[in-house]
Amino acid sequence: MSAYDPDLRRETPLLEKLRQIIQRDGVISISEYMDYCLQDLDFGYYRSKTALGASGDFITAPDISQLFGELIGLWAVVVWKQMGEPPQFNLVELGAGRGTLLKDALRAARLVPQFLSAAHVHVVEVNPILRHHQEEALGGFNDFVAAMQWHDEASEVSAAALGDQPTILIANEFLDTFPPEQYLRKDGGWLRRGVTLSADNTLAFTAYGDSFNSTEPIANRMLDSLYPNAQDGDIVERTPFAYIPCDILDHTTCAALFIDYGHTEPTVGDTLQAVREHRHEHPLTSPGEADLTVQVDFSHFASDVRQRNPDLTVDGPITQAEFLGRLGIVERASMLMGKNPSHASAIETAVARLITPQGMGTRFKAIGVRSKTLPPLPAFE
Numbered sequence: 001m002s003a004y005d006p007d008l009r010r011e012t013p014l015l016e017k018l019r020q021i022i023q024r025d026g027v028i029s030i031s032e033y034m035d036y037c038l039q040d041l042d043f044g045y046y047r048s049k050t051a052l053g054a055s056g057d058f059i060t061a062p063d064i065s066q067l068f069g070e071l072i073g074l075w076a077v078v079v080w081k082q083m084g085e086p087p088q089f090n091l092v093e094l095g096a097g098r099g100t101l102l103k104d105a106l107r108a109a110r111l112v113p114q115f116l117s118a119a120h121v122h123v124v125e126v127n128p129i130l131r132h133h134q135e136e137a138l139g140g141f142n143d144f145v146a147a148m149q150w151h152d153e154a155s156e157v158s159a160a161a162l163g164d165q166p167t168i169l170i171a172n173e174f175l176d177t178f179p180p181e182q183y184l185r186k187d188g189g190w191l192r193r194g195v196t197l198s199a200d201n202t203l204a205f206t207a208y209g210d211s212f213n214s215t216e217p218i219a220n221r222m223l224d225s226l227y228p229n230a231q232d233g234d235i236v237e238r239t240p241f242a243y244i245p246c247d248i249l250d251h252t253t254c255a256a257l258f259i260d261y262g263h264t265e266p267t268v269g270d271t272l273q274a275v276r277e278h279r280h281e282h283p284l285t286s287p288g289e290a291d292l293t294v295q296v297d298f299s300h301f302a303s304d305v306r307q308r309n310p311d312l313t314v315d316g317p318i319t320q321a322e323f324l325g326r327l328g329i330v331e332r333a334s335m336l337m338g339k340n341p342s343h344a345s346a347i348e349t350a351v352a353r354l355i356t357p358q359g360m361g362t363r364f365k366a367i368g369v370r371s372k373t374l375p376p377l378p379a380f381e
Contacts, residue, residue: 099130239301
């Protein structure tokens with residue numbers, strides 16, 4: 001985490017709102033703080049910021065290379081074939097950014113016209129600015145797909161919206177936006193971690209609750225079992241994934257792909273981070289005007305999915321390098337470089353950023369969720 005430099009603290013509109021909430025209600029949890037920063041109806045980051053791209057705050061894999069979205073498009077085609085090539089199916093993307101991934105995916109899928117003509121595309125995007133970019137990026141596919149529809153929230157993509165058609169879901173850098181609860185190890189117990197006001201009326205982290213296990217004995221026992229080697233002062237995170245878009249996956253035959261950065265086992269450490277204008281800053285510096293994310297605990301996500309619906313099974317996680325490598329990114333990059341020799345160096349650099357350990361290759365993971373009636377998903381075999 002970046003240092004909390006008092007000279008960099010910014011008076012944002014959300015900061016004043018948070019002051020009033022804390023003065024009225026007391027400490028707010030880390031989960032509540034992150035939710036306010038990202039989703040507040042008036043000042044939340046995702047409600048008003050463009051975020052993505054060179055002019056935004058960060059760049060994601062689809063912006064780095066077109067091959068990322070193209071391979072996911074071909075992955076979806078193979079999944080559709082595993083489903084028996086249904087004449088109608090849902091293709092859902094959660095948090096589509098500028099629409100780059102889906103545009104590249106649909107362009108690659110034009111190799112199989114029947115796939116596109118069967119696809120009812122559902123795009124979930126809360127940000128009206130990004131939705132405008134998506135509509136521009138995807139407008140050229142209206143004549144190729146069966147239908148294209150936008151939704152403000154994942155909850156809107158319900159069984160009523162999807163009908164009884166099979167569903168393929170894609171979510172890149174989506175899970176890391178779900179707010180976790182943080183806990184601090186102290187005196188053999190666990191305190192909740194939250195945000196309060198310091199003596200000079202600025203935001204500050206604090207620990208609160210009962211470290212002697214009397215108020216939350218079940219949570220404390222669970223944390224003890226998950227983090228047996230935690231020492232006093234250690235911070236751990238637990239994200240409630242149970243309400244993630246399992247409603248989308250519950251109703252019929254489904255397959256989903258989630259790609260994000262994180263770890264495969266419960267890990268001690270505070271992973272809350274803020275990014276603004278391509279630079280990391282302390283998470284309390286610019287509430288509402290910086291992107292907040294946490295690393296994903298993929299083992300926790302997999303456990304919550306299985307608990308939620310025993311008819312679903314989980315493939316992976318595997319590293320992004322393994323996922324893209326098994327889909328043939330190196331071979332496709334070589335072909336693209338051969339056709340565009342003047343851009344060969346840029347293509348090679350972009351692919352390296354996606355698959356090398358120094359880039360995103362091992363920090364990012366891919367995990368698949370599918371109906372048990374389906375075979376293992378492509379790249380997860």
